[in-house]
Amino acid sequence: MRMLASEAARAAGGRLVGPDVEVSGISIDSRTVAPGELFVPVVAERDGHDFIDDALAAGAAAYLTSEAPQGATAVVVDDNAAALAELGRHARSRFEGPVVGITGSVGKTSVKDMAAAAIGADRPTHASPMSFNNELGVPLTLANCPEDAEAVVVEMGARGKGHIAWLCSLARPTVGVVTSVGAAHTELFGTVEAVAEAKGELVESLDPSGVAVLNADQPLVTAMADRTEADVLTFGRAGGEVRATDVRLDDGLRPRFRLETPSGQTAVALAVCGEHMVDNALAAAAASLAVGVGVDEIAAGLGSAQLSPWRMEVTTLASGAVLINDAYNANPMSMAAALRSLAAVDRPRRVAVLGEMAELGDRTAAEHAAIGALAQELGIEVIPVATAEFGPSPVADDAAAVTALGPVDAETAVLVKASRVAGLETVAEALSKS
Known part of the structure; x- marks a missing residue:
């Protein structure tokens, strides 16, 4: 701007x-x-x-x-930081179009990317780059809005009570999307209920003329309807006004489904991978409907949407092996979804190279053990990196993980996933060059 x-x-x-x-x-x-x-x-x-x-x-x-x-x-x-926030606030005061705010324990960056593509199929749209969702990223997103933008999509993260409320004071969203609530950052929040309390600050910020977009499949999220005077639009697989039917995956793990909304129905073919991306697509579709985008434009935008780096990047290596690089971040919900995506790959050998899930506090041991048990149930071999919490004996570092994988051939599918602090994208990079 x-x-x-x-x-x-x-x-x-x-x-x-x-x-x-x-x-x-x-x-x-x-x-x-x-x-x-x-x-x-x-x-x-x-x-x-x-x-x-x-x-x-x-x-x-x-x-x-x-x-x-x-x-x-x-x-x-x-x-400097306070001045940057005020510059973001000033830029928002100059913008007259809809602003979509997105938060949640998982999926907020992917929903942001998909919503920007879906709304962008109808009008010029600006969105947060990558995961610019904090006290620096949100004002930067607002201040860097192009002059011709007619809609803005802003991702919002929370590391404590009041954080999202403060971000909303800058962005003043007209549409608020809550993707999910789960065991993320519980070291900081203490309980999942406290996470929900913080995420709900987004819908509390909305004017009565706004729209709260809530996940109908999660009781802690649907309960947020009582915390807003805005209209409520729900999405979900099991329920919701915006829903998906006839969901299936192609050979590349790309979902296809029938999008059903109060404004009509249409077929959607996603370019991104993983069945859990259907939930993200529904959240993005609901946000797009809330700002007046038609279902055909939504389907076109969702079909062309690309995600930020290291999120469910599925590639076939020169050896014929399948690599799923989902290394950007991890919590119990996203880790379980990624493992189920790996289990859906048609390869005899499925291996998950997993690093720690950070900031879980007292839940650390139990949540890691649960992921280890899920992997065993799904028939997935786990190579833990620098943490013994998943169950199997860990390797020391990224290089040791690549060595432990051994031959990666056409009968192998590999998932790489961990919290950001682990930096496991280097494993995926090494495999992609092998």
Whole structure:
């Protein structure tokens, strides 16, 4: 979203030093800053102020700083992170179209990608890149909305009570989607019920003119209908106003189904893999209906939707083996879904290379053991990496996991999955090059 540096200074509660130039967006990474953008240094493990010169050399038109200006055009503020949030809030105030907010224990990034594609089949749509769903990612998404966008899709994550409510104060969603509630981040929240309490802050933020899109197959989610004055539209496999019938998978694990909605029915053929993606597609379809997209456009958008990296990427290797790279993140719900997808692959040998599921607190041992038991029930061999919680003896690292796999041939299917901290995408990368 374009604005003058002076407008950015007013919005951020700062002061302008230097020429009043136009900025065409915001970046917090000096390595990827585009010409004309405003560079916002993040102060974390490394101090982004150290990279202001690099950002200017890459073409940044101006920079924000809580330190003394270093020349060129600067917006001087007291707190960089707070200023970034205010820039996102200001950008939202300039946007007049619908804003779809998405949260949930699993599926929020995939639903975001699918909703952006489905709504995008009807009108220009802007969405959060990758998993930009926190106090940095949400204001960046809002501030980088293109001038021609007519809808925005924003992913929202929660790491504590009040977090989503705060993100909603910036994004002011008109449609709120809750995908699911499960044992994710229970180390931080304590109980699944506390997770539901936090996720429900999204629907509480909606105006009466808005729409809450809720998963009819999950009681903790459907109960959120009592927490909003907005209209409610439900989705689900077992129930819901937006539902799927005649679900089947093709040989590449891509779902096909009949989409049934209050506005009509149509056939949908997804380009993404895994039967659990049907639930994500239903959530995206319901969000699209809520902003006025027709069922035919929804089907077309869902059929072309591509997911963010390392999410159910199914490829056939040169050896003929099937590789499922779902290494971006993991919790008990998503891990179980990925294992069931692996079990659906027509290969005699099915192996899951699994890393830890992080932030489960007191539930860690029980949840990992349950996943180990599910894998055994499904006839899946497990190679745990750096954790003994799944049951089998673990290997030490990624390289050892590749060695432990042994020959990966046309009779083999491999799933790679773990929480983000494990970084198991390196295993998938190594296999893809073998």
